[in-house]
Amino acid sequence: MNYLVPEFLDTERLTLRPFRDNDWHALHAYYSSPEATRFTVGRAFTEGETWRTMCSMVGHWQIRGYGPYALEEKATGLVIGTAGFWYPNDWPEPEIKWALAPEYWGKGYASEAARAIQTTAHEHMPDMRLISFIHADNQPSIQLAQAVGAVLEQEVEFRGALWHLYRHPAAPQS
Numbered sequence: 001m002n003y004l005v006p007e008f009l010d011t012e013r014l015t016l017r018p019f020r021d022n023d024w025h026a027l028h029a030y031y032s033s034p035e036a037t038r039f040t041v042g043r044a045f046t047e048g049e050t051w052r053t054m055c056s057m058v059g060h061w062q063i064r065g066y067g068p069y070a071l072e073e074k075a076t077g078l079v080i081g082t083a084g085f086w087y088p089n090d091w092p093e094p095e096i097k098w099a100l101a102p103e104y105w106g107k108g109y110a111s112e113a114a115r116a117i118q119t120t121a122h123e124h125m126p127d128m129r130l131i132s133f134i135h136a137d138n139q140p141s142i143q144l145a146q147a148v149g150a151v152l153e154q155e156v157e158f159r160g161a162l163w164h165l166y167r168h169p170a171a172p173q174s
Helices: 023-031 047-064 109-124 139-147
Strands: 014-017 068-073 079-086 095-100 131-135 151-158 161-167
Touching (some): 023 068, 079 109, 131 139, 131 151, 139 161
Parallel strands (some): 095 131
Antiparallel strands (some): 014 068, 079 095
8 A cells, every 4th residue: 555654754762663463562551541541532441442442543544544653662662652643533634643651751752753743744745734632631742732833723622521623833843
């Protein structure tokens, strides 16, 4: 299949790559955490739900021609989470998503990945204006969106809560 963006991206500390069969184990560190999933999926997942979620991210590439990447830490080879392009059928617009296992929070990995994704979007899909769709109470994600240059554009009622639509810049931030 010809994808709209490269399947592999490299940053200083990360390789963004397609998911592999056993990556769901590492992703489960995020999806099994009630704290991590509080503002995204709303609850901790079972192992089966994590596996099916990973499979939906793999399928997203097939349907849309772009999708979320596994974030592999170069120093250890461990998958620490996911980030990439995301546009489920009930989302208002295509977005840049990120979700890291809690032990990797606050270390700059998500912003490093988000900047690489912004650059990739600008190079390969320059007409696509990306958002990040963030629950209004998710202050860490709001701060991250702002740190990578996204600007609050509107508030939206979604799934019974208030969400913020942050617009990413048309050109990558340095």
